[in-house]
Amino acid sequence: MGSPTEPKVDEVSGRKLALIFKLIGKGELNITPLIDHSVGVRYPYIEKVMELKPEEVRELLESLTAEKLLKKSLYDKVFACPKCASINLSPRGLCPYCGSFDIEKKRLLEHLRDGTKFVVNKLFEGVKPVCPRDGMELEPHEYRVLASWFECNICKRKFDTPEVGFHCITCGLDFKAREGEFLEVYSYSLSEEMSDYVEKLANLKILAESFTSAGYNVRFIENLEGLSGSMHKFDIVAYKIEKEKEIKVVLDLYKGEGEVDGSVVISMFAKVLDVKPDKAVCVAIPSLSGVGKNLAKQYNIEVVEGSNAEEAASTLSKLVR
């Protein structure tokens, strides 16, 4: 039953499954990050639905990835403090000679009408430089930039490009760009194994309604102890008390591209023989092979077929009511 890569449900905590179900419920299969410089990398949607702190969300997503329930893809790389890994950084330009941050950006401008050349320290967009000769506030078309450079207020040297440095707001470290580290930022989505598993769970949910509407209590992926003492896992186990006696129905779901191979009936029979339920149902989507149907008849296993889970569920309803 199932492929060897199928996640082991028993090892997955309820909290993790809850997350998966919530994601599926919302059709939210891609978990994208938000780079929040004051907090770090965040996944706001998961924080909200799981009521977790940002760092708890990151741990949860990583552990789900390690368990192959999610897969991650590189979303971005961000600059981080080499000491504390914070991304709460303030960039600054540094003097390449003495390392001081006390530097100026200078420009040599020319007032085109009168040819006056003068130096300005700052030139933010929309700010009009003033000609020192005639006091005119110059519009962009009235002057040109002849040169630009940087100057250190401490060692007084001039240079073309400042060294880029960062101040870490979290731990206070000042470091140069080349001393920084990169942090990978990931987005997450359901792994292929999980997508198959999720599809199966969705189908089981549809089938379960046939039982619940007939008054059964339903458990998914349930382990039952057989007479031999070994445990057997069934996709659905449905219970109902009738005339003070418990009725137990087990169901396994098999889905194939085409006809489901008859061997599934043999493996189900081995479990059924040990567990001795009141009824055993083999659901095959879209259909079970002729050999499988014959075996099921001999083994007293009910076969339910359907092109999809809904169709199978309506047949199942007639069988269990």
Ligand SMILES: [Zn+2]
């Ligand atoms: Zn300097």
Ligand SMILES: [Zn+2]
């Ligand atoms: Zn002028």
Ligand SMILES: [Zn+2]
């Ligand atoms: Zn730091």
